[in-house]
Amino acid sequence: MTTRGPSRKEVIIPMTKSNTELIMKLAHKHIANINKCLKNSNSDIIADFIRLSNNRIIITMNRPANVTKLSRIKNFLKKINNIDPVSIEIPHLPKSKLYMKIVGLPYNSKLGVVTPDFIEGILKEMHLFKDVTLASKSCIIKVSPKSNKAVVWVDIWNSQSGSAAKNIINHHFNIGCFVTTI
Secondary structure, eight states, rough: OOSSSTTTTTTEEEOOOHHHHHHTTTTHHHHHHHHHHHHTOOOOOOOOEEOSSSSSSEEEEEEEEOOHHHHHHHHHHHHHHTTTGOOOOOOOEEEEEEEEEEEEEEEEEEEEOOOHHHHHHHHHHOGTTTOOEEEOOOEEEETTTOOOEEEEEEEEEEEEOHHHHHHHTTOEEEETEEEEEE
């Protein structure tokens, strides 16, 4: 199967390598049982196939799955013989990385020199970022050698619908006494 990127029809389930190997050995049986489980819950979603990718399995469905279907699939996988249920993480739909920038912050101020740890701490405290997961450390760039302005680049994990970004783009918030915009 060739796709341009992650498909909304995929369900990603992180787990240990030993669990992925056990599931992949009998993938055809597990697909049939997942479909029975989904059918018993009056679902019109069908699992097409399972593939392995970096200590996680990816189940491709005929349609995008919702939260209840994800939990049914997780519960089924935890009941498979010889599987360590603790190592099966919460299934999720594919996500993409989104780069955002924060402007309006001085590079040097009463707060000190802006650092990635400082920015991460601020973002964790803000209600605006409560549903946002950082993908990596922020990158802070001084606009020019003579300027005291900074641009902060923040990488976040975003759903394919862009819901996390839609809630924070063009919003203003305070970092110390400074009003910044993302």
